[in-house]
Amino acid sequence: MTVHNFSAGPCILPKEVLQQASQAVQEFDGLDLSLIEISHRSKSFIGVMDRAIELVKELLEVPKGYSVLFLQGGASLEFTMVPHNLMKAKGGSAAYSVTGTWAKKALKEAQKLGAATAISDSSDRNFCYIPKDESIPETADYYHCTSNNTIFGTQIKEFPSSPVPVVCDMSSDIFSRKVDVEKFGLIYAGAQKNMGPAGATVVIVNDELLGHTGRDIPTMLDYRTHIEKESMFHTPPVFAVYVSMLTLQWLKDRGGIQWVSERNAKKAGMMYGEIDRNPLFEGTADREDRSTMNACFLLKDDSLKERFDEMWKAAGISGINGHRSVGGYRASMYNALPPESVQTLVDVMKELERTKG
Amino acid sequence: MTVHNFSAGPCILPKEVLQQASQAVQEFDGLDLSLIEISHRSKSFIGVMDRAIELVKELLEVPKGYSVLFLQGGASLEFTMVPHNLMKAKGGSAAYSVTGTWAKKALKEAQKLGAATAISDSSDRNFCYIPKDESIPETADYYHCTSNNTIFGTQIKEFPSSPVPVVCDMSSDIFSRKVDVEKFGLIYAGAQKNMGPAGATVVIVNDELLGHTGRDIPTMLDYRTHIEKESMFHTPPVFAVYVSMLTLQWLKDRGGIQWVSERNAKKAGMMYGEIDRNPLFEGTADREDRSTMNACFLLKDDSLKERFDEMWKAAGISGINGHRSVGGYRASMYNALPPESVQTLVDVMKELERTKG
Incomplete structure (x- = not known):
């Protein structure tokens, strides 16, 4: 049976990627060994890591002077890594746009380290909109925003111009549309939406921003550690990096960001x-x-x-129950979701209208 | 061709586990979906996490009052999580036994937070032994040791009696032999030796030790965060947890720690x-x-x-080059390595002796 997978994340991945990943768990790269039982220092795995980083750079046209990292801990660990690396140890401050649950959590972590404040907050209407015309203080060490709010279904269409470096949590829409990386100081994203399985985090950072805080950062939380060792300071999450690489290659083969952004616009x-x-x-x-x-x-x-719940379940639709903070339904339409799945849901909605009696 | 996989980590996993993991990447739990594209909040995955935690408790006979966590970041992130959680913010101190490269790194992270010192150090003979008769100061917040030193091939046979909580990095020998968990305050281990693939970390901690430092800990580095949310505070590394669960089940089905410790002793x-x-x-x-x-x-x-290198390669042996800090050869004989693989290597060594001319 075809399942139409609208899961909010971890979420649908391309069938071809799942097949290749499944095969690699049995046997990888002609080694007669599984991908997950070989050294991360082997030529075979170094090739995977290098290719994954290269694909991020190609797909997002990452400019020179930026590093691309594959780390662990998801966006949640980035919430504390960002202020550790970018907020001055003495008299530091940061400006946060609070557009949802995850943005709030990011702010909370920054507040543990310094004067981080919400310069905008859309909680007055349960985060159903993106605040505009923010005034970002020139004195802030950085400005932090969340490009897409998975729970509330909102997305920044135009990023504000900022007098200070822009840090963006792109966990739920990275690789879904064109972004001008140059306008950001740091972008981070958990893999488990458009990039791959849970367990890897991608970070894109302007190297020039690092090393100016006067803070003694724990080694694992210091981006410079991972830049210097090319994301191999310690054993990386081998499988998650490999599947991310396959998914990015799948995207590139089909036409990259241009192709997928048109497809995503059509589905939406x-x-x-x-x-x-x-x-x-x-x-x-x-x-x-x-x-x-x-x-x-x-x-x-x-x-x-x-009645509606029965109908969409019967149509093979999965994962459209809304988050408890919003209720109702949420159709997540990540890169790998085919337009046919959206059509199936639309048809069920029409059918409900026609037959409701 | 049968490959005899002596890799130091990531390392050999049971064939049966690799087959099941490969299958789950295609289709999982009768859902017509892959394990890696379903919600971590689904009943199917919560079942996996619960079972993985239960198996750790069963296999190691974890006493009441201890929590078992599945985290990310490997032992390297634990190096800073341990002092964050156990070292007093004011006037804290800790005693480290420095028995190798990883122990040194652990000490370095603790020194960023307080008065951590090496109470023993075997670097005088390139870490080829375990220091005995350590004097652990009663004033330390904890004592830290490394049970097995992967690079140098040494292992603590008897843990010292300690007036303060014992913290142990068991990354490379957890689940290989019986340990009395009650004698430890905290045990941690990266998954990628005896437990599963890279990308998950297991932590076993005496709950009573937490919450006494007076330190404002970043949320993700605070063990209490993960205890409260049963390792689901954020999206866990789904695949790595699943394969760890399968590997622990494999171990249990064959007779658990008793069975494997005898087998490991025989191989050694x-x-x-x-x-x-x-x-x-x-x-x-x-x-x-x-x-x-x-x-x-x-x-x-x-x-x-x-000549020796040609011979072992011809015999299908893989991964026995020594670490650059020691040179020569290193045969890693983790739980999943069958005795036949060791016999194959021994036969090659005998053959070299017989034919060296």
């Missing part, structure tokens, strides 16, 4: 088109800030819930 | 027996401190190197 258009057209449903995020990755919507009449 | 006996008997070779570690996991040895006559 189909989805929001139906949410807006169908009188039984309503979207939860402000239209101008709607995420192309996660569409959050409600049934206007809760009494239809049981 | 065969290996060191030949190193000592064969006039062409010599071991590098002091006999009483020899590791059952990693046997380091040298060819007495370097001119035989080319």
Whole structure:
């Protein structure tokens, strides 16, 4: 049976990638050994790491002077690594845009190290919009934002111009659209949406920003450690890096960011088109800030819930229950989700309208 | 061709585990989805995490009052998590036994946070022995040791009695022999030797030791965060936890620690027996401190190197080049390595002796 996997993350990965990954767990690179039982210092695995880094650089057109790292600990560990590396030890400060649950957590970690403040906060309307016209203080060591809010289905369409380095958590929309890396000081993302399985984190950092805090950073939290050792300071998460590499290669082979951003726009258009057209449903995020990755919507009449749930389950749809903070439904449409899956959901929504009696 | 995988880590895993893991990457738990594309909050994955934790508790007979965690970042991140959680913020101190490269790195991280000192150090003879009769100061917040030194092939046979909590890095021999967990305050280990693939870390900690430092710990570095959320504070390294669970189940099915410790003793006996008997070779570690996991040895006559290397390669042996800090050879004999592989290496050593001319 075809399952239409709308999971919010970990989420759908390309079938071809899963097949190759499965094969590599049995036998890898003609070694008669599994990928996961060879040394990370072997020529075979170094090739994987090098290629993964190269693909990130190619796909996002990472400019010179930036390093690309594969680390562990997800965005959650980045929440503390960022201020450790960028906030001055004495008199440091940082400006945070609080657009959701994860942004709040990021701010909390920075506040443990210095004067980090929320310069904007959309919690007044349950994070259903992206604050505009922020005033970013010139005195801040950096400005931090979250490009896509998985839980609330909002996405920054235009990044603010900033007098200080911009740090962005792109966990849930990296590789989904073109971004001008040069405008960012640091980008980080957990792998488990558009890049690969859980267990790896990608970091893209402007090298010039590092080493100016006067802080004695724990070695593992210091980006310079990992830059110097090319993400091999200690044993990397071999399998997660390998599957990320395969997924990025899959993306490149199909036309890269240009191809996928058009496909993602098409899927989001189909989805929001139906949410807006169908009188039984309503979207939860402000239209101008709607995420192309996660569409959050409600049934206007809760009494239809049981019937709708039966219908989408029968159609092979999986993972569209909304997060408890929003309720209703959330259709996550990451890179690997085919437009046919969105069409299937749209058809079920239409069918509910037609048959509701 | 059968490869005899003596890799020092990531290292050999049971064939049956690799087959199941490969299958799960294609399809998992009857969901028509891959293990790596489902939510970590799904019933299917929560079952995996719960079982993995339960197996650690069963196999090591973890007493009540201890928590078992699956984290990321390997032993290297533990090097800073341990002092963050156990060393008093004001006037804290810790005593380290420096028995190798990793122990040195652990000490370095603790020194960033307080008065950590090496109370013993075997670098005077290139870490070829384990210091005995250490005097552990009663004023230390904890004592830290490394149970097995992968690079130098030494292993603590009897842990010192300590007036303060004992913290042990067991990365390279956990689950290889019986340990009395009650005698430790905290045990940690990267997965990638006896437990599974790279990308997960297991921590076993006496809950009572936590929360007494007066330190504001970054959330992700605070063991209490992960205890409270049962290792699901953020997205866990799904694949690495799953394969660890399979490997621990494999161990349990075969007879657990009792079975494997006998098997490991037998393999080590065969290996060191030949190193000592064969006039062409010599071991590098002091006999009483020899590791059952990693046997380091040298060819007495370097001119035989080319020939020996050809011979073991022809026999399908892989991964026995020694670490550059020791040179020569290192046969890593982790849990999943069958005795037949050791026999194959011993036969090659005998053959070299017989034919050296």
